[in-house]
Amino acid sequence: MRRDLISIDDSARLVDQVQRAIARKQPLRIHGGDSKAFLGRPVQAEALDTRSHRGIVSYDPSELVITARAGTPLAEVNAILDEAGQMLPCEPSTHGEAATIGGVVATGLAGPRRPWAGSVRDFVLGCRVVTGEGKHLRFGGQVMKNVAGYDVSRLMSGSFGCLGLLTEVSLKVLPKPRETRCLTLALEPGEAMRELSAWREAALPVSGACHVDGRLHVRLEGGTGSVRAAVERIGGEHLDACFWADLRERRLPFFDDARPLWRLSLPNDTPLIDLPGAVMLDWGGAQRWLRSDASADVIRGIASAAGGHATCFSPGAASEPFHPLAAPLMRVHRQLKQRLDPHGVFNPGRMYADY
Numbered sequence: 001m002r003r004d005l006i007s008i009d010d011s012a013r014l015v016d017q018v019q020r021a022i023a024r025k026q027p028l029r030i031h032g033g034d035s036k037a038f039l040g041r042p043v044q045a046e047a048l049d050t051r052s053h054r055g056i057v058s059y060d061p062s063e064l065v066i067t068a069r070a071g072t073p074l075a076e077v078n079a080i081l082d083e084a085g086q087m088l089p090c091e092p093s094t095h096g097e098a099a100t101i102g103g104v105v106a107t108g109l110a111g112p113r114r115p116w117a118g119s120v121r122d123f124v125l126g127c128r129v130v131t132g133e134g135k136h137l138r139f140g141g142q143v144m145k146n147v148a149g150y151d152v153s154r155l156m157s158g159s160f161g162c163l164g165l166l167t168e169v170s171l172k173v174l175p176k177p178r179e180t181r182c183l184t185l186a187l188e189p190g191e192a193m194r195e196l197s198a199w200r201e202a203a204l205p206v207s208g209a210c211h212v213d214g215r216l217h218v219r220l221e222g223g224t225g226s227v228r229a230a231v232e233r234i235g236g237e238h239l240d241a242c243f244w245a246d247l248r249e250r251r252l253p254f255f256d257d258a259r260p261l262w263r264l265s266l267p268n269d270t271p272l273i274d275l276p277g278a279v280m281l282d283w284g285g286a287q288r289w290l291r292s293d294a295s296a297d298v299i300r301g302i303a304s305a306a307g308g309h310a311t312c313f314s315p316g317a318a319s320e321p322f323h324p325l326a327a328p329l330m331r332v333h334r335q336l337k338q339r340l341d342p343h344g345v346f347n348p349g350r351m352y353a354d355y
Helices: 011-024 074-082 103-106 189-201 225-232 244-247 296-305 327-340
Strands: 027-029 046-050 056-060 065-069 122-130 134-138 165-172 179-186 208-212 215-222 261-263 280-282 286-291 309-312
Touching: 011 165, 011 208, 011 215, 011 327, 056 074, 065 074, 065 103, 103 165, 103 225, 122 215, 122 261, 134 225, 179 225, 189 215, 208 244, 225 296, 261 296, 261 327, 296 309
Parallel strands: 027 046
Antiparallel strands: 056 065, 065 165, 122 134, 122 165, 179 215, 208 215, 208 280, 261 286, 261 309, 280 286
């Protein structure tokens, strides 16, 4: 392991700040690098900064597991994995150098490889959390669930810090693929969707599929033989591999638009639907980026009718950035919040106004 990386255990300060907040009934706004601050509702509360609690706790490439403190920059985690020829398969976004590994898990945002490799949650093996009672507990590993029956380590993924304070995470990693080829083809959206369906049936080693501006961009990863055979079948032209990083970090020209940005998450087999604005298909069509001035009700009505949901990625463009939950599901969320954060100190209102 590299010795030039900073490693600081500042968990005592974090626990103390949570305990003091509970005693004073003072809510906390948990953040690391604030690289995902644009997503969700603003939280007006005392800041709790995790970045002083950082460093790789353990990493043995032969075990395919890395454990890092929550404030560790994602760039450092990626760098140490890269040296060993390994990676975080879910391809989380960095949005600059500020992103932390705790923020990666808390937001649960995965990149272009997600439909084929899995979500952030799928690679969380364990974690340490400061609970809503001010206790510093470990979950995962040999202890898969806590006494209340919850798989807490997975609940933390995508919770946006509303259920507890992550201080440490253990993640499964994988070797980088032996061969990677990127192609681009001039296809209309309908043609692109049909081709992708055929490639799925043929089990081609696709690990990225995005359609924008009349072109389908494809990434192939795997063994040398399977990738080369897929290239021969698909054809097309060479695509610079940096396209996928630009997509993941939202640096493509598509995102240079003043209209609000929406992400529609839809079932894999959803056909093309009319959307009120500029559209980019990602995740083979399961994720659709939309630039639109249409109202939240209109966009969410279309997403719901297709069996999916819509999230607003532009701050202030929607009073509720996350898709409203059905009443039964909201009850479950409130029960989880009450059980894990009984004093309501962790990121109140970040996901929903009354949550």
